[in-house]
Amino acid sequence: MAEVVLKKAEKVYPNGFKAVHGIDLHVKDGEFMVLVGPSGCAKSTTLRMIAGLEDITGGEIWIGDRCVNDIPPKDRGIAMVFQNYALYPHMTAYENMAFGLKFKKTPKDEIDARIKEAAKKLEITELLDRKPKEMSGGQRQRIAVGRAIVRKPDVFLFDEPLSNLDAKLRVSLRVEIKELHTQLKKEGSTATMIYVTHDQVEAMTMGDRICVLDYGRIMQVDTPLNLYHKPKNKFVASFIGAPTMNIMETELDKDEDKTFVKINDEVIYLEEDMAQKVDSYIGKRVYLGIRPEDINMVSSDDPVMENTITGEVLVVEQMGNEEIVYFGIDGNRYIARQTPDLNEDLSTGAKKRFHINMRKCHIFDFETEENIIL
Structure with missing residues (x-):
């Protein structure tokens, strides 16, 4: 078991392109840390630097009490699970799991015990005599995870391991990987895991903490709930959450003792405690952020309410237990998430009021895009 610490870690390629910009990250011993971000944000590059598959060109990477900058991958005490499984096609599942241990000259009886123990944990005992071509994608990925477990590394590294699987299987396996992490911690075994994904739903459901990256820079490292409810900046706010947060450009203004913004000339008032935090921004451009679940359609039978806007229904996604309503105002699109109301007309083009x-x-500085409310 070990913690992983990145100190001002950088990656610059020979052509001068800087992929990772001096990031600092502390992954605690036994923690499940998820690296998430859009394509090209350097999450896989960062993982490969930790693994030793990419040279670090600045800063330091520590695994446990060792700086591993100049230590080859095989000696770093890591085990990696890849997106494409990376199994030897001519070997059985048992042989694939045993390969690394044989290379280290581990005794045969110990190899057998470790493989059987891992197979039991992952419920793949009946697959040990099969070759990869005889297994489904999900079964192959379980074998790849099992191969990592038997090595008993200091740190597990996962590089988008579920992205090649269908949606239903991804949900099933992400639960199994999280359960495996919990089980290993209870047993006092290796449990430090760093997991890369581009899927923010996967990140939110799996991570103890999440590191959000963009263009090789850390935007925020926090718990899933804090990322969702207390995003530090506009990027995190818009990236975390599905459907995405509504973000609109507007201006803060004040009328007597009330602070407000306008959306298509309709006045929306801020709560008093929030107004105090943004008082120095009166008269300035800002970004206003609202989660879809915090915009709700007002029934045609309800009395006139403060803080409502009128929009034209564009698209409605019926999810059964909820509905996602996309509506337009003056050429801009917004999203509301609400409990279905079968009595309301949600046909395309219908004019509706939304509270x-x-x-x-959330209110973000127009220049820095930092969350003013925090």
Whole structure:
């Protein structure tokens, strides 16, 4: 078991392109850390630097009490699970899992015991005599995870291991990997895991903490709930959450003792405690952020409410237990997430009123894009 620490870690390629910009990250012993971000944000590059598959060109990487900058991958105490499984096609599952241990000259009886123990954990005992071509994608990935477990590394590294699987299987396996992490911790075994994904739903459901990256820079490292409810900046706010947060450009203004913004000339008032935090921004451009679940359609039978806007229904996604309503205002599109109301006309083009819960809003500095409310 070991912690992983990156100190001002950088990656610059020979052509001068800087992929990783001096990041600092501390992964605690036994923690499940997820690296997430859009394509090209350097999450896989960062993982490969930790693994030793990419040279580090600045800063330091520590695994446990060792700086591993100049230590080859095989001696770093890591085990990696790849997106494409990386199994030897001519070997059985048992042989694939045993290969690394044989290379280290581990005794045969110990190899057998480790493989059987891992197979039991992953429920793949009946697959040990099969070759990869005789297994489904999900079964192959379980074998790849089993191969990592038997090595008893200090750190597990996962590089988008579920992205080649269908949606239903991805959900099933992400639960199994999280359960495996919990089980290993209870047993006092290796449990430090760093997991790369581009899927923010996967990140939110799996990570103890999540590191959000963009263009080789860390945007925020926090728990899933804090990332969702307390995003530090506009990028994190818009990236985390599905459907995405509504973000609109507007201006803060004040009328007597009330602070407000306008959406298509309709006045939306801020709560008093929030207004105090943004008082120095009066008269300035800002970004207003509202989660879809904090915008709700007002029934045609309800009395006129404060903080409502009028929009034209564009598309409605019926999810059964909820509905996602896309509506337009003056050429801009917004999203509301709500409990279905079968009595309301949601046909395309219908004009509806939507109430905004300003107690849950976020306001971002127009220049720095930092969350002013925090």
